[in-house]
Amino acid sequence: MSTIDEIKARIDIIDLVSETVQLRRSGKSYTGFCPFHSNTRTPAFVVFPDTGTWRCFGQCNEGGDIFRFVMKKEGWDFPETLRYLAEKAGVEIKPPTAEEQAAAEEHDQLRALLEEAVTFYRHQLLNTPPGKLALDYLHQKRSLKDETIEAFGLGYAPHSWEAALNYFRAKGYSQQDLLEAGLVTERQREQNPPDEPPKDQPRSVYDRFRHRLMIPIRDERGRMAGFGARILNPEDLPKFLNSPQTPIFDKGHLLYGLDRARKAIRTVDQAVIVEGYLDVIALHQAGFTNVVSPMGTALTEHQLYLLKRFSRRIILALDPDAAGNQATLRGLQIARQAMDHQNELVFDARGLMGYEARLQADIRVTTLPEGMDPDEVVNRNPQEWETIVSRAKPVVIHVMETLAAGRDLEDPKVKTEIANQVIPLIQDVANPIERDTYRQRLARLLRVDERTLLEATPAPPRSRSTQQRRAAIPSPRPAIESLPSQQVSDRVLEAHCLGVLLRRPDLLYRVDRSLVENKLGRLSVDDFQHTDHQDIFRLLQESIDQDIAEPLNFVLNSLSLPMMELADGLLARTEKLVSSSPNEDKVLEDLLRSLLILRKRHIAQDIDYRRFLYEEAQEAGDIRASQYGQVMREYIQVKQRLDQAMGKLSSRSVTIR
Ligand SMILES: [Zn+2]
DSSP, rough: OHHHHHHHHSSSSHHHHHTSOOOOOEEEEEEEEEOOOOSSSSSSEEEEEETTTTEEEEEOOOOOOOOHHHHHTTTOOHHHHHHHHHHTOOOTOOOOOOHHOOOOOEEEEEEEEEEHHOOOOOOHHHHHHHHHHHHHIIIITTOOHHHHHHHTTTEOOSSSHHHHHHHHHHHTTTTHHHHHSSEEEEOOSSSOOTSSTTOOOOOEEEEOOOSSEEEEEEOOSOOOOEEEEEEEEETOSSSSEEEOOOTOOOGGOOTTTTHHHHHHHHHHTTTOOOOOOOOOOOOOOHTTTSSEOOOOOOHHHHHHHHHTTTEEEEEEEHHHHHHOOOOHTOOOHHHHHSSSOOTSSSOOHHHHHHHHHHHHHHEEEOOOOOOOOOOHHHHOOOHHHHHHHHHHHHHHHHHHHHHHHSSTTOOOHHHHHHHHHHHHHHHOOSOOOHHHHHHHHOOOOHOOOOHHHHHHHHOOOOOOOHHHHHHHHHHOOOOOOGGGGGGGGHHHHHHHHHHHHOTTTTEEEHHHHHHHHHTTTOOOOOOOOSHHHHHHHHHHHHHHHTTOOOHHHHHHOOOOOHHHHHHHHHHHHHHHHHHHHHOHHHHHHHHHHHHHHHHHHHHHHOOOOOOOHHHHHTTTTTHHHHHHHHHHHHHHHHHHHHHHHHHHHHHHHHSSO
């Protein structure tokens, strides 16, 4: 459930609106006087608890959900409203969007400073004698070409306590600026660790990066976030040093190379995760541009989420140590805590499968040749890299094969041991078909009967959270066409239409043409009742009006995190329909049908309301009765046109019911 959906689920629209408007029940809906326009004699404001929406049938002629209501009432923008309602609902927003907005300006200044630092370190690499050594290392040891070094903005941090400090102070930056950007470090006065300048050095701050290869780290949009720095002297420690946590550098939220890889990831519909920055660079140089790397820590759900915006097919290329570590294979909590995973890509089967299920991603694992890094592989033979990637296997299969490798599978004790480790993982798989397949595979591998396998293994106590998580995952999403339209909520229908449009923005023109042919209004923001949907539609329309080349990217990049989550859900929802449908007309028809159903529901609300006004006026002998009757008949005519348009669709429709 997205943050927005969760908030909506927790806040009762009747309660919320009742804080401002006195509501009176009338059938399934509630009516009251519109708080947004004055001079009103009729209760034109209607709230529909079923759909969680409201509409003013009077002067405003506007409507929406709880978000729109609060925005309109308080005059707030969406992030502000989101923060307010999230707090009211007790839903946590991560990260706090509104605060992010407020800090945006400060972030831009930090980024500008870091961009200058890229230039500074680059100058050191290309134009100074010590930099020449670093450059030689890149050319000779890493086989990197000048174009690659330039494209990735690599640089060199001089062997000095104060080179960067002095340079940026002279440019007018304060010590505080430099600290916040993570370019300098503050001296710990109490102790004097070996990594600090000698005591006779009067500075209280000093350069964080010294005599290191500098690798700029950018976010997925290409904005500077920080640096990764690699040693040049083999004796220096640590081997890799990143920027410290800063407002714009959060190791768990960044993937190295994603800014350059995102396009390829989308095109080939596959992302490969390796373990080092220089590996990413080498692979990109060899033409494998769908590769990224985490920041020297375990993969986080957020990182996978970020990737999944571009492709749900994710491959982890692990070195055999990490991939085959017995302790982590078993997913033992204690082993995980005891081991120092600071600098390796941790293989945590259980964690990965949890991510996979929650994100509805397809995570696979492949193993690198013993003792070789990806850059060595690709420099030796680029085709070998392709082979390694093509050998990627689902997490469960990887675990069972690794556990079985080199073991005596005739030994019943070995069989039991492996079964005990793999079966809990299989039970975690949400999809029943997948689960069966893995079980069969395990039975074959261990040469036992599948039923024996199940009986022999006591069902492990399943934690509450796992159960809840499973319950929250909509196992294979019901295709919308297989449901009778009455059962699909407005919100789902809206989401479906938007999902199709995000995937196929070009269909907007065709939808409009078809609507106009049927004497109906063009698709507009009013077709959506939910504020988040309205906002996404507005962005989509904006991108089309401005003739932006990749409307989907434009929309995604303009969204805050909770909205990103929502857009992602919209895309997942329609993936099958759009990608599996060979017939473009079928997609268009599906879209039109969903839209017409939505409009029919809205018009039914209109007609009901007008009828209510008309009958009340007639009873009271109000002269406005005939006027109300006229308006009601106009709405009935629109409904007839909608029915006709719908009828044309059904008669043509082959696959969609
Ligand atoms: Zn109004």
